[in-house]
Amino acid sequence: MAILGSINPIMTASWQGDAGWGIDAYIKRGGYEALKKILSENIPPEGVIAEVKKSVLRGRGGAGFPTGLKWSFMPRTMPGDKYIVCNTDEGEPGTFKDRDIMRYDPHSVIEGMIIGAYAMGATRGYNYIHGEIYELYERFEAALAEARAAGFLGQKILGSEHSFELFAHHGYGAYICGEETALLDSIEGKKGQPRFKPPFPASFGLYGRPTTVNNTETFASVPFIIRLGSENFLNAGKENNGGTKLFSISGHVERPGNYEIPLGTPFATLLEMAGGMRGGRKLKAVIPGGSSSPVLPADIMMQCTMDYDSISKAGSMLGSGAVIVMDETVCMVDVLNRLSFFYHEESCGQCTPCREGTNWLYQIVHRIETGEGKPEDLDMLLSICSNICGRTICALGDAAAFPVMSFLKHFRSEFEYHIQHKTCLVP
Amino acid sequence: MLTQETLARFDREVAKYPAEQKQSAIMACLTLAQVEKGWLDKETIAFVAAYLDMPAIAAEEVATFYNMYNLKPVGKYKLAVCTCIPCALSGGRDAAAYLADRLGIKLGETTADGKFTLVESECQGACGDAPVALVNNHSMKSFLTPDKLDQLLEELK
Ligand SMILES: NC(=O)C1=CN([C@@H]2O[C@H](COP(=O)(O)OP(=O)(O)OC[C@H]3O[C@@H](n4cnc5c(N)ncnc54)[C@H](O)[C@@H]3O)[C@@H](O)[C@H]2O)C=CC1
Ligand SMILES: Cc1cc2nc3c(=O)[nH]c(=O)nc-3n(C[C@H](O)[C@H](O)[C@H](O)COP(=O)(O)O)c2cc1C
Ligand code: SF4
Ligand code: FES
Numbered sequence: 001m002a003i004l005g006s007i008n009p010i011m012t013a014s015w016q017g018d019a020g021w022g023i024d025a026y027i028k029r030g031g032y033e034a035l036k037k038i039l040s041e042n043i044p045p046e047g048v049i050a051e052v053k054k055s056v057l058r059g060r061g062g063a064g065f066p067t068g069l070k071w072s073f074m075p076r077t078m079p080g081d082k083y084i085v086c087n088t089d090e091g092e093p094g095t096f097k098d099r100d101i102m103r104y105d106p107h108s109v110i111e112g113m114i115i116g117a118y119a120m121g122a123t124r125g126y127n128y129i130h131g132e133i134y135e136l137y138e139r140f141e142a143a144l145a146e147a148r149a150a151g152f153l154g155q156k157i158l159g160s161e162h163s164f165e166l167f168a169h170h171g172y173g174a175y176i177c178g179e180e181t182a183l184l185d186s187i188e189g190k191k192g193q194p195r196f197k198p199p200f201p202a203s204f205g206l207y208g209r210p211t212t213v214n215n216t217e218t219f220a221s222v223p224f225i226i227r228l229g230s231e232n233f234l235n236a237g238k239e240n241n242g243g244t245k246l247f248s249i250s251g252h253v254e255r256p257g258n259y260e261i262p263l264g265t266p267f268a269t270l271l272e273m274a275g276g277m278r279g280g281r282k283l284k285a286v287i288p289g290g291s292s293s294p295v296l297p298a299d300i301m302m303q304c305t306m307d308y309d310s311i312s313k314a315g316s317m318l319g320s321g322a323v324i325v326m327d328e329t330v331c332m333v334d335v336l337n338r339l340s341f342f343y344h345e346e347s348c349g350q351c352t353p354c355r356e357g358t359n360w361l362y363q364i365v366h367r368i369e370t371g372e373g374k375p376e377d378l379d380m381l382l383s384i385c386s387n388i389c390g391r392t393i394c395a396l397g398d399a400a401a402f403p404v405m406s407f408l409k410h411f412r413s414e415f416e417y418h419i420q421h422k423t424c425l426v427p
Numbered sequence: 428m429l430t431q432e433t434l435a436r437f438d439r440e441v442a443k444y445p446a447e448q449k450q451s452a453i454m455a456c457l458t459l460a461q462v463e464k465g466w467l468d469k470e471t472i473a474f475v476a477a478y479l480d481m482p483a484i485a486a487e488e489v490a491t492f493y494n495m496y497n498l499k500p501v502g503k504y505k506l507a508v509c510t511c512i513p514c515a516l517s518g519g520r521d522a523a524a525y526l527a528d529r530l531g532i533k534l535g536e537t538t539a540d541g542k543f544t545l546v547e548s549e550c551q552g553a554c555g556d557a558p559v560a561l562v563n564n565h566s567m568k569s570f571l572t573p574d575k576l577d578q579l580l581e582e583l584k
Contacts (some may be wrong), residue, residue, distance in 0.1 A: 081445070093550040094513045126443075131458075131495050131541040132551040134565040167443040172454055172564075173495035175549060189450030189481070191492040208446060250513035250554040291512065291550075322554075323512050338512050342549055
């Protein structure tokens with residue numbers, strides 16, 4: 001059904017497929033109990049934040065920033081509007097987990113946001129939904145209407161003193177709007193261009209007001225932390241990496257799809273769950289955390305466990321948990337060519353190193369791919385990368401450079417072969 | 428310019444934002460206008476901008492920044508096939524090539540009868556269902572083998 005496989009699942013354990021997205025089904029499987037518990041037991045906002053901190057939930061959008069800590073940055077008692085925003089702009093190539101959460105369990109996102117609003121003193125919220133999943137934007141609006149009718153949203157929620165309004169906003173085809181400050185500009189009705197950080201959104205966010213942005217999966221995890229207890233959530237994963245996580249597996253496996261596993265599960269186990277390599281072919285390389293994360297060759301990847309620390313020690317990033325699997329038939333020059341095109345297309349253009357650099361990266365990789373490459377091109381690529389990294393407003397610049405640097409680090413001979421023989425090393 | 432029904436939906440979008448932040452509804456309103464008109468010409472963009480009390484140029488900036496807005500006429504059905512890497516590893520490019528062949532057009536073109544426009548897209552956030560395509564931006568089709576593509580073209584005829 002909804003999820004292709006799991007080990008000790010938390011979030012997806014009770015999903016019921018397309019038929020179970022509505023509020024009645026959600027309540028039957030324990031939904032909104034976390035919210036009721038907080039309100040009926042009068043757990044103070046600081047208490048909720050403390051629980052989230054103890055669970056060691058780390059941001060599921062890719063950067064892995066501790067959620068409880070981020071929530072504690074919000075000036076809770078400051079008068080005036082404060083916002084929370086859910087980032088469902090999932091557009092990182094390889095990532096498709098938030099889509100399933102929105103499809104099968106939209107109320108877990110709503111409940112997580114209501115709890116977040118309570119904890120941070122937010123009055124209003126928006127869920128920014130990737131334009132390409134417009135059907136789920138409509139479903140989310142229907143789910144919001146259900147939650148309003150049931151008294152979970154609006155004035156004086158369930159008879160408490162707490163009020164919170166939540167709305168859906170959709171994107172329309174700009175990857176960069178997944179970057180949290182670009183996303184805020186987009187909600188403000190502008191081009192989605194990232195802002196300098198600091199100030200972080202907690203001090204200057206939507207309409208200049210205190211704002212917290214979290215990923216869909218992050219918010220959806222919160223009701224489970226309250227229901228299970230932070231200790232149990234933490235122990236479901238491993239030290240410094242609380243909980244289970246959804247992994248999206250794409251590429252050359254038998255069963256591409258979403259899998260929920262404890263953080264710390266060996267990559268080999270995940271690969272096996274996904275049915276192993278397609279056609280029994282040999283694993284060549286894996287991009288472990290979405291296209292922006294450095295590629296790892298098979299031998300290194302097979303030693304990794306799926307958590308923030310292990311993947312980062314191996315020289316890459318867990319990112320959004322998008323595992324792109326490539327077998328021996330793949331030409332690394334072809335893959336990098338297409339990826340470089342993506343970043344060139346999606347650069348918002350406001351910083352020169354990124355706008356010009358992504359264009360150069362694509363032009364050069366493209367000429368190598370089409371047999372026009374020159375021997376000095378490889379060093380030129382690396383020099384362009386070093387001129388991008390750390391010199392841009394947002395992380396898209398780095399995200400365009402990481403693939404180039406890592407492909408050259410691990411698969412340089414394939415690029416050299418292309419330049420020399422004007423054709424692929426891979427048959 | 429636009430039907431009462433579309434304008435009523437505009438009002439529902441505007442109501443989502445603080446009263447002094449009407450401009451926040453621009454993306455949704457341009458989308459609704461495009462659904463009605465098929466594409467966004469300058470007059471339509473200016474009309475939506477005026478409706479939201481914002482300068483036309485600001486609305487044009489938005490329309491040109493986000494690539495699902497059609498700034499030129501498109502066929503009755505716009506098919507956007509994802510060819511980004513995760514999809515490409517599972518037949519995304521083959522699906523695009525198959526459609527181009529069946530429709531007798533290149534990527535980016537519209538058929539002579541004005542029925543179909545074929546474009547490639549970046550990641551749609553559905554890579555596990557590859558190959559995928561969006562029909563007129565809002566309807567996602569998954570696991571597009573040649574058989575399913577034939578069936579899709581038949582349905583849209
Ligand atoms: N899910 C997806 O589709 C995509 C995910 N990504 C991921 O995004 C990541 C980069 O995201 P960024 O937001 O640029 O990372 P970041 O490290 O700047 O921020 C992460 C989060 O922590 C907060 N934060 C960090 N330091 C803070 C401080 N000192 N004070 C207050 N708040 C602080 C930020 O506001 C943000 O919410 C990449 O690692 C990549 O994996 C990238 C593209 C797409
Ligand atoms: C170019 C770019 C695109 C991003 N896209 C997304 C995205 O689609 N979804 C997401 O949750 N975070 C995305 N992020 C990360 C966000 O900026 C931010 O870190 C995240 O939403 C915070 O939520 P979390 O702490 O719950 O992970 C992106 C970052 C960059 C630099
Ligand atoms: S790094 Fe690139 S995408 Fe990010 S703000 Fe600069 S130009 Fe825009
Ligand atoms: S790469 Fe095609 S949907 Fe993600």
